[in-house]
Amino acid sequence: MLKHVIDKAVTETHIAEEGKERHDYYDLNLGPAHPTMHGILENRVKLDGERIIDAECHIGYCHRSFEKLSEHYSYNQVLTITDRMNYVSSMANNVGWTQAAEKLLGIEVPKLVQYVRVITLEMNRIMDHLIRVGILGVDAGAYTGFLYFMEQRERAYKIIEKMTGGRLTTTFGRVGGLDKPLYPEFKEDVLEWLRPIPKVLKEFHTLVTRNRIFIERFRDISPISKERALSYGFTGPNLRAAGVDYDLRKAEPYLSYSDFDFEVPLGTNGDVYDRYMVCMLEMEQSIKIIEQAINNLPEGSWHADIPEIFLPEKKDVYSSMESMIYHFKIIMHGIRPPVGEVYEAVESPNGELGFYCVSDGGPNPYRLHFRSPCLYFYQSIEELLKGGMLADAVITISSINVIAGELER
Amino acid sequence: MTREEKQVKLLDDIQKQFGDKIVSAKMDYGMPVVVIDNSIHHDIFAWLKGHDEWKFDHFIDITAVDYKDSRDARFEVVVHLRTHTHNLKVRIKTPLADSSDEKSMPELPTLSDVFLGASWSEREIFDLMGIKFANHPRMTRLLMPDNYEGHPLRKDFPVKGPHRGSFPRGTVVSNKRREPAVAPTTKAKPADQLLPNTPWEKQRKPLSDKPVEAKEGGDA
Numbered sequence: 001m002l003k004h005v006i007d008k009a010v011t012e013t014h015i016a017e018e019g020k021e022r023h024d025y026y027d028l029n030l031g032p033a034h035p036t037m038h039g040i041l042e043n044r045v046k047l048d049g050e051r052i053i054d055a056e057c058h059i060g061y062c063h064r065s066f067e068k069l070s071e072h073y074s075y076n077q078v079l080t081i082t083d084r085m086n087y088v089s090s091m092a093n094n095v096g097w098t099q100a101a102e103k104l105l106g107i108e109v110p111k112l113v114q115y116v117r118v119i120t121l122e123m124n125r126i127m128d129h130l131i132r133v134g135i136l137g138v139d140a141g142a143y144t145g146f147l148y149f150m151e152q153r154e155r156a157y158k159i160i161e162k163m164t165g166g167r168l169t170t171t172f173g174r175v176g177g178l179d180k181p182l183y184p185e186f187k188e189d190v191l192e193w194l195r196p197i198p199k200v201l202k203e204f205h206t207l208v209t210r211n212r213i214f215i216e217r218f219r220d221i222s223p224i225s226k227e228r229a230l231s232y233g234f235t236g237p238n239l240r241a242a243g244v245d246y247d248l249r250k251a252e253p254y255l256s257y258s259d260f261d262f263e264v265p266l267g268t269n270g271d272v273y274d275r276y277m278v279c280m281l282e283m284e285q286s287i288k289i290i291e292q293a294i295n296n297l298p299e300g301s302w303h304a305d306i307p308e309i310f311l312p313e314k315k316d317v318y319s320s321m322e323s324m325i326y327h328f329k330i331i332m333h334g335i336r337p338p339v340g341e342v343y344e345a346v347e348s349p350n351g352e353l354g355f356y357c358v359s360d361g362g363p364n365p366y367r368l369h370f371r372s373p374c375l376y377f378y379q380s381i382e383e384l385l386k387g388g389m390l391a392d393a394v395i396t397i398s399s400i401n402v403i404a405g406e407l408e409r
Numbered sequence: 410m411t412r413e414e415k416q417v418k419l420l421d422d423i424q425k426q427f428g429d430k431i432v433s434a435k436m437d438y439g440m441p442v443v444v445i446d447n448s449i450h451h452d453i454f455a456w457l458k459g460h461d462e463w464k465f466d467h468f469i470d471i472t473a474v475d476y477k478d479s480r481d482a483r484f485e486v487v488v489h490l491r492t493h494t495h496n497l498k499v500r501i502k503t504p505l506a507d508s509s510d511e512k513s514m515p516e517l518p519t520l521s522d523v524f525l526g527a528s529w530s531e532r533e534i535f536d537l538m539g540i541k542f543a544n545h546p547r548m549t550r551l552l553m554p555d556n557y558e559g560h561p562l563r564k565d566f567p568v569k570g571p572h573r574g575s576f577p578r579g580t581v582v583s584n585k586r587r588e589p590a591v592a593p594t595t596k597a598k599p600a601d602q603l604l605p606n607t608p609w610e611k612q613r614k615p616l617s618d619k620p621v622e623a624k625e626g627g628d629a
Contacts, residue, residue, distance in 0.1 A: 060552040067537070068561050072568050103438065230493075233468040233526030244493065246467070251496055342438045343470075343489060343500065356487065358474055369472040371489075376468075379529045408552055 024048065030393065032061050038135070038397065039404025041378075045385065045393065052393060055385040057378065063408040070368040075101050075175050075335045078368065083169040085370065086406040088131055089124035091160065092348040094172040099254060100344035100355035101175045104337045105309060112300040113177050114256045115293045119190065120163075120172060121255075121346070122286040122293075126197065127156050128349035129237075129279040129286075132401045136276060137208055139398040140217050145204045152193075152200055159189050175335060176310040177303025187294050194287055201283060209280070218273035222384040222396040229270060233376035236351025237278045238400055242270030248347035259296075260289045272399040309335050334363025343371075350374060350401060374407040415495050416441045419463060427453060432504075442500045450486070450503050451518040457490060457499070458523055465499065467491040468524035471531065473538045477564040483507040484515060484540055505540065519545040537562040 030043040037043070040061035046054040066085065070078045078101075082093035095117045102109065130153050134146035157167050162183055164170040173179055208214045224234070229242040239246055247264045249257040265281035267274030303310050311330055312323035339361045345354035351373030360366040377400045384400075385393050410418070420434040420441050432444040445453055457465040469489035476483060482504035491498045508515050514535075519542040520527040531542045532551040539560035542548060549555065559566055 060550075060554070063552040065561060068566075068568060227466070228525065230467045231525045233470070233524070246493060340438065343440065343498075352469070354470060354489070356470065356472060356489075360479070367474045369470075369487075371470040371472075375529060375533075376526045379526060 025053065028390075032058075038402055039407070041397070041402065041404060041407075043381070043385070043393070043397075045390070047390060050390050052385050052388055052390060055382045055393075057381055059378070059404075059408055061408070062404040066370065066409045067368060070365055072364060074363050075337070075365070078365065079171050079173070080169070082370075083166075083171055084405060085372065085409060086128075086348065086350060086353075086374075086403050087168050088403055089128040089349045090168060090170050091120045091164075091172045092124045092128075092346065093353065094170060095121055096344070096346040096348060096353045097355055098173045098175055099346055100342060100357055101335075101337070103344045104340065104342045104357055104359055105175065105335070106338075107176050107304050107306060107309065109177055109304050110300045110302075111256065111298045112302060113173075113304070115297055116178060116182065116302075117173065118255050118257065118260070119290055119293050121348075122289045123156060123159075123190070125286045125349040126283050127153050128401075129283050132349075133204070133276060133279050136272075136395065136398045137204075137214075139394050140214055142208060142214070145207050148200050148203060152197055155193050159186075159193055162186075162189070174303070174310065176306050177301075181302045187297060190290065190294055194290060197287060198284070201280065205280065209277070215273065217392075217395060218276060218399075219271060220269070221272040221392050222388060222399075223269045223271040224380065224384065225270065228380075228383075232380045234351070234380075235373050235376070236347065236349070237282060238270070238275060238351065238377055240264065241267035241274035241278045243268050248345060248352055254344075254346060260292050262286075262289050272395055275399045336361060336363055345371065348373065350403065350406065351377075370409050372406045372409060374402050378402050378407055412497070415497060419495075419497065419499065422463070423453070423457075426456060437500075440498055440500055442502065444502045444504065447503050447505055447517060451520065451523070453501060454488070454490070454520055454523050462494075463492055464494050465490040465492045467493060468526040469498065471520065471527050471534070473534045473540055473562075475538060475562065475564045480504070481506070484538065486517060486534070486540065488520070514539050514541040516541045516543055518543050521545055536560070539563060 026047040028045050028047055030045055031037040032040045032042040042058040042061070044056045044058070045052045064084070066081045070081055073081065078097055079094055082097045083090045085093050098117075130149040134149035137143070137145045160170060161167055163186070164172045164179065171179070224232075224242055226242050226244055229239050230244065234242065234244075235246070243266055245264060245266055248254070249262075250264060262285045265278050265285070267278050307322070307326045308329065312320075312326055316323035317327045318324075337359045339359060341356070341358040343354055343356045345352045347353075352371065353373060354371030356367075356369040356371065357365050358367040381397065381400070381402075384396050388396065416436060420436075420443065423443055424431050424434050427445070427449055430446040430449045432446060434441070434443045436442070443453075454465075457463060467490065469491050471486065471488045474485045474487060476485060484505040484507065486503045486505060488501045488503075489498060490501070503517065505515050505517060517540065519531060521531060521542075522544070528545070528547075529551060531545055532547070532549065534540050535542065535545075535548055536550040536553050537560055550557065553561070
């Protein structure tokens with residue numbers, strides 16, 4: 001601990017020192033295509049030996065102009081764009097967008113839909129944290145734990161494939177409900193999936209959490225204070241690791257989160273170890289939420305009763321006059337929300353995923369802005385890397401969990 | 410005090426502090442929304458952050474909207490902030506008129522000295538929407554290449570891009586020349602001007618029509 005502080009002070013004097021010759025430093029490009037970069041991220045670092053004295057980050061290699069595209073898509077088509085933002089937990093994005101569109105339209109979905117959305121959000125939180133923590137281990141040299149976790153992720157994909165037909169690009173749900181009724185053995189499948197996870201988490205804890213090597217590698221690496229984290233716009237596990245008790249599920253309970261009993265784990269320093277521990281503990285809470293939701297899964301319709309917005313079933317389109325008219329109206333004229341603007345956010349696994357949507361009364365959003373949590377984490381990287389060792393740079397980038405698809409949209 | 414009363418009190422406090430610089434302050438979809446004059450764009454955020462009672466110190470988001478012909482002031486910069494002492498969010502909107510000549514951009518003071526997180530988002534707005542932020546430490550493009558022309562999120566930017574090489578839907582591509590068979594749009598520029606200014610791209614030559622000849626003695 002003390003050594004770290006002294007080293008940091010020495011580096012700061014190095015940075016301030018003006019007389020130092022240019023050839024004493026070494027410029028290194030970490031990325032854009034580097035095995036340790038999670039996605040196509042370019043970090044130019046200036047090295048003094050093994051120590052980073054300056055860093056500069058460039059993004060934009062994965063920019064696909066989603067905000068412009070969505071101005072030309074209908075409200076349900078935007079779902080396909082949101083799949084491709086955070087591809088590690090794509091269903092969380094789907095749920096976020098349907099929530100925003102429903103708020104704009106003033107729809108309240110049935111309790112069953114809310115519960116199923118909670119289950120998918122929490123499933124995705126577990127899946128995201130499994131890969132996030134697993135890869136953090138890989139970057140620090142622990143490959144075994146990663147394989148334990150990937151097996152559980154694969155099992156979750158089987159359920160998601162049964163639910164939606166897709167694995168990564170799920171396009172789950174529609175504005176006003178789910179995309180199709182739940183398949184019959186959904187409850188049993190989810191409970192069956194959950195059963196071994198506490199054991200796997202425990203195994204990972206015994207491998208890493210109290211392991212001397214990892215404590216040395218993780219503790220006091222790239223810490224961030226409460227004030228700076230708030231000023232940077234941190235949300236999600238990274239903010240909670242810094243000690244700010246902010247979880248949208250508790251602060252502004254959307255869906256039916258007020259029905260469930262769960263806790264929000266908090267860190268103190270905001271360093272790599274705290275981020276790791278917050279993620280591990282969050283998974284346990286997510287398991288609790290899913291179990292409560294599955295056991296109390298209410299009966300009811302899988303979509304809201306809004307024929308002018310939600311497409312009728314195919315068999316009704318061919319047999320009933322009204323359904324055919326609504327089908328024609330929705331397909332040809334689209335969903336038309338009132339003029340207005342709305343900001344709706346959900347607690348995605350990475351943090352606050354917000355949708356700022358402006359409607360001019362037409363079938364497409366007039367302007368849609370995705371508030372991606374990654375963009376705000378990644379700005380701080382330049383500051384976090386400065387003064388650290390090169391080997392810690394990899395762990396730092398891994399621990400804040402930047403997903404390039406969400407970062408650049 | 411309930412949440413609704415707090416929100417009303419917040420709007421009252423802001424109006425009391427800034428008086429006639431506030432264009433409107435009202436509730437919209439359960440969120441306090443304040444439209445301000447662009448002369449207090451920097452001051453109001455510094456005030457909200459430093460206020461003892463409200464303490465809006467959590468930066469959530471900054472973005473911009475282009476209301477091309479529907480409003481007098483073409484752009485609107487939208488900021489979301491959050492306070493943890495009262496568990497509230499607020500949306501501050503700053504209308505901004507387009508610049509009079511084509512070459513310059515509309516300008517606002519930067520927020521990156523108040524909120525660290527505004528830095529990259531403001532670069533994104535500069536890049537995609539074409540609004541400049543004065544006193545920003547690094548006002549360069551964030552997502553598009555540095556030599557890119559135009560601002561994609563503006564409403565007058567075509568969704569398929571201004572390039573001649575963009576293929577409208579249903580275009581028949583001639584196999585011989587590798588170009589769209591339809592005439593380019595009237596606004597299109599010559600393709601030579603759009604080539605980026607890098608050593609690799611300069612040397613790029615158009616594809617020849619001839620098939621590639623097989624090398625002699627190549628492995629079978």
